[in-house]
Amino acid sequence: MRETLFHLERSQPATLQAQIREVLTRAIAAGRLQPGEPVPSTRAMAGQLGVSRNTVTLAYQALVSEGFLMARERSGYFVDAQAVDGLSTGPQATEPRPQSAEAGIDWRARMVEHCADDRLVFRPADWQRHPFPFVYGQVDAQVFPIAEWRDCVRQAMGRRWLDAWTLDRYSEDDALLTEEIARRILPRRGISASPSQVLVTLGAQNALYLIAALLVGRNTPVAMEEPGYPDLRLMLARRTDALRQVSVDHDGVMVGAALEGASILFCTPSHHYPTTVTMSLERRRALLDAARRESLVIVEDDYEFEANYIGAPLPALKSLDEDGRVIYVGSFSKSLMPGLRLGFIAADEALIAELRALRRLMLRHPPGNNQRAAALFLANGHFDVLVRRIHRTYRERWQVMSEALERHLPGWARSPGFGGSSYWLTGAEGLDAAQLARRALDEGVVIEPGEPFFAQAGAGRRNFRLGFSSIPADRIPEGIARLRAACDAL
Missing domain, CATH: 3.40.640.10 (Type I PLP-dependent aspartate aminotransferase-like (Major domain))
Known part of the structure; x- marks a missing residue:
């Protein structure tokens, strides 16, 4: 925080002392200054803002009396923990400066192209929290050396x-x-x-x-x-x-x-x-x-x-x-x-x-x-060892998933021909894989609906992908059983 650049608006009607107090209280409320953390010294703050040291000292003393700071002899000023307890901290606590409609910028109008797209592969950000993450392209820490x-x-x-x-x-x-x-x-x-x-x-x-x-x-x-x-x-x-x-x-x-x-x-x-x-x-x-x-x-x-x-x-x-x-x-x-x-x-x-x-x-x-x-x-030579370990691990999971799919979702899966780390499934007529993904998530099962992989709108609604690179083999059977239960519930 000592290296953070503070600045004052000289044209504002508020006094310099008031502005310094506002700058620091905003930093405390936003969590940028933590309880017990030192604030810049009066000399450093005065030099940075281009004001007299007395101005900064008076602002700091006011914050001490208000309970935001505490002074320690020969050590300087620190954020008072009790003051922080009474504040709503975090980024949301910092209110943006009011901005008139005329001053705002229409960024979309200035963009020569728009890259955001909502047809992306479904994968919750907290997929690792779920016990049966059949997600694709992730690494199992137990396999990696x-x-x-x-x-x-x-x-x-x-x-x-x-x-x-x-x-x-x-x-x-x-x-x-x-x-x-x-x-x-x-x-x-x-x-x-x-x-x-x-x-x-x-x-x-x-x-x-x-x-x-x-x-x-x-x-x-x-x-x-x-x-x-x-x-x-x-x-x-x-x-x-x-x-x-x-x-x-x-x-x-x-x-x-x-x-x-x-x-x-x-x-x-x-x-x-x-x-x-x-x-x-x-x-x-x-x-x-x-x-x-x-x-x-x-x-x-x-x-x-x-x-x-x-x-x-x-x-x-x-x-x-x-x-x-x-x-x-x-x-x-x-x-x-x-x-x-x-x-x-x-x-x-x-x-x-x-x-x-x-x-x-x-x-x-x-x-x-x-x-x-x-x-x-x-x-x-570590990569060679890793590849052999991947072969053993993935082959076991591939076999376990093949058996589980044949037991619970017979005829739905397309088995990888020469390896890989996922299965591609085509569900029964009328299946909505996106709806299934939402229902399965309630059971701790993460799957990836197939519709985003198709250019044609509405295609792939019955398809979904099951990855097995980041789920242990012993969890696969129960995960597929829960997926079957989610299908039945629909």
Whole structure:
């Protein structure tokens, strides 16, 4: 609080003493000054406000007599705890200054676009409080090797790696991280790339935004999957008037008339988002053939690349690409942690150079300390151990959920083909999944209704998603049983 800038309005009719008293009482009422906390000294406050020290002293003495402050000999002035007990503290206690209608700004009128949207995936902010959180994309702390990550962070913060995270590298990434991605991560997906063909991003979503900003204009014909990633649809709809939806069947995104004339396709071949369908090898080859004929660029979002634990994983679409037209997007959000916000793009070097220049204009580069800690986590082999642990844990939960769904909701579930961390369900005729989600929440069960994943209004009302990355296996059966009870109650 000593560093907080106070200011006075010299034009106000109130005296300087009265204004100083008001400033401090507002700070106490709002909770910015806590009980027992010292207020700025009379000398410091006088210097900051440009008034005499006597003026401040008289204001402080008045606040002492009013019970807001208490004076301690040779120590200064402190907030009186008894005064705070009688106040309504917190941000709501600070009344905003009155503002005339003429002085107000109509911010919506000034905005060139509006990004808020109410068709987002349902997930209560306090989902962790509920005993059966079938939410997607979250990390189970019991699976994550916290001690090993802490050790890598400690190493990254040491003097040896000081330059890696203290310097402004402008548009450059951590060389150790791009080397590890090119040498350790991409080969697992059958992709051969040099570090110069890799760009680190703030997660997969940042990668998709960069690509869209660089390659999608107002008249660019763009295709994406239906159903698909809601945030990507919102992102693309704000950039082009020629967005089209491409249906998905049991083999993945369908190759047909919807792709004719398209310039770029965004797709999720390994685990279709959200149905978990894995694109077959035959469909991948057909898609690449069509892309060659149509001069189509493909953005492959391999957001869950480490969660292939059922059978042999198919190679990434980019590994089959002979023309360099596939842009590969990866993310560490489903393995390390979503809060880390680290992902990457692997593509032709010329494209990476332009994406790097664009990223520099937006945020320069992701935080160096996070990049170096992740690089050490990879280099020390901890990521390999984590992936094996994820495989064991997710496979067990996948099996337990499969059995529970077959018992309580037979025929509703689409089982993941090559792993992943969720199930996609289609309920009985007439089911409203949004209504079910609200009813299930009363039973402590969190599910994600499917309607936001569809572009067509009203589609997906019977669908919902059940994630199992953040719920222990022993809770799954009861959670599904309660979900069944919620269905029956409707």
